[in-house]
Amino acid sequence: MRIPPLTIALISLIPSIGICIFVYFKDKKEKEPLWLLASLFAVSAALYVPVYYLGNKLINGFIGVLFKGSRYFDARQGVVWRDAVSQNVHNALCAVIGVALIEELTRWLILYFFTNRSRHFNCTFDGVVYSIMVSMGALVARNVRFAFETTWDQFLLRFAHSFPWYLLFGIVMGVFYSYWHASKRANRRENELISEGKLKKDKLRYPAGKLILSIAVPVILHAVYTFVAEQLDFSSRTLNIVFYAIAAAMMIVSVLLVVLLSRRDTTERAAIERIIEKEHGDLPDEYYEPLEEDSGESADSGAENAEKEKNGDE
Secondary structure, eight states, X not given: OOOOHHHHHHHHHHHHHHHHHHHHHHOOSSOOOHHHHHHHHHHHHHHHHHHHHIIIIIIHHHHHHHTGGGEEEETTTEEEESXXXXXXXXXXXXXXXXXXXXXXXXXXXHHXXXXXXXXXXXXXXXXXXXXXXXXXXXXXXXXXXXXXXXXXXXXXXXXXXXXXXXXXXXHHHHHHHHHHHHHHHHHHXXXXXXXXXXXXXOOOOOOHHHHHHHHHHXXXXXXXXXXXXXXXXXTOHHHHHHHHHHHHHHHHHHHHHHHHHHHTOOBHHHHHHHHHHHHHOOOOGGGGHHHHHHHTOOHHHHHHHHHHHXXXXX
16 A cells, blocks of 8 residues: 555654754753754654665665675575575674664764864753764655555554654664763863863773773664564564563653653753762862853853752752
8 A cells, every 4th residue: 555645744744843842842851953953853864864875775785795695586585595594693793783783873973073073062961962863864764665665554652653763763872972972071171170270180081991892882782773663573473462562661761761861950050060070079160161151051050050950969
């Protein structure tokens, strides 16, 4: 059954836009500019198709060449694998490299180029908001593609299980990205304080591990999801029930994570203070004033917010 283009657009857009609105209003401290969120969503959606064909046609095609001797073509059965091990290894490599790695790396780069130096990125929850916008943009483009490639029933099934997982990918990337962003700025501020003679010892290092985690964890989750989804036998009732039960659980977990992260949101200045003072002990508030110039806020308001959050933690 062919799905009318208008129906495709509505089905693909409504849930994704809905979760974007939900996340936007969960950003309590300071709303992000709509132009920035719309740009993240639109660029991610626009890049999905070229990124998909790069991974599916070129990278997966190259992987297929490596396994050429492990399969043959039969006129009746199509492609037949000589053994299950080779087939599973091939599918796993395609899921990790041809899908998860290239797609999640692209989304991370979109995040980086649009938000890394943005003055609006001044709270820890902001990274989660940005990342979800990027993930939902890619999901809309993905579902439109599936709508033209599959039957109506299969489209609905794929849509039902992809939505919770893509939301989770966005949340996980956003959490680690925010942590990396704050840690990176804390490291930079520590170096500035050392050059000014206010601190003597360099105790922080560039957070390369957090940078890697912000890409690696979403890639691993995405690879697992892709590998399992591609092996799913739609004719098996039991497997379908299990897989969609997991997807439903992921949806609940993802929404709860958004609520929890929203409640634990802090200014990035407060996060930077905690990172530095964990190594150096309590420092005067004026040590952090240059940070407010980076984020576009006044030093007084930043210091006041940070002090409130520190007192709240105590």
